[in-house]
Amino acid sequence: MMTPKLLLFACVSWMCGHVMAVPAPGGFCSAKSNGDYKHPNSCGEHIKCSNGMAHVFDCPVNLVWHDGLKRCEYVSDDAACNNPPPFSCVGRPSGNYAYPGDCSKFYMCSNEHKWAMDCPATTHYDVSLKVCNHVVDANCVL
Known part of the structure; x- marks a missing residue:
């Protein structure tokens, strides 16, 4: 009991x-x-x-x-x-994902947990490479 x-x-x-x-x-x-x-x-x-x-x-x-x-x-x-539903890592594979509305950030998912990450100065998150890259090469589109 x-x-x-x-x-x-x-x-x-x-x-x-x-x-x-x-x-x-x-x-x-x-x-x-x-x-x-x-x-x-x-x-x-x-x-x-x-x-x-x-x-x-x-x-x-x-x-x-x-x-x-x-x-x-x-x-x-x-x-x-009551903002739009937040980005969630639940159901996503571990990895990096674009941060909606901000090219200088990205989400890192690990075992369905998320962390908001900042790219270093003068870089943007590159969706195709899934890393921060030089602004001119990242081709970030909001």
Whole structure:
């Protein structure tokens, strides 16, 4: 039989992914009631306050926190979080991919995780070579 702590972690990790007990920004939970709150610095995370302790949760890929519904959704009640769906590495092979709208950047995918990368100065991402290349040779088209 699972202890209550293990059962809570198993249910939470199944529903929302990764959980980590951390001190939230500026003592976030110190004056809040137990419950779920919008993360002050991230649309894709939320904070569960429990007895003054903050537990930070990630929303699943391509979902954002909806504070009114108190759950991860495709659309947030915070307009700043409702940009077009972000680039995702889920379902893509590991490798480099163009960064939409910016030739000086690219995404690096590894095992379905993504990292936004900057090309060095005077270079652009070259889609055909999948590396940063001299601006005149990269042929980047937005």
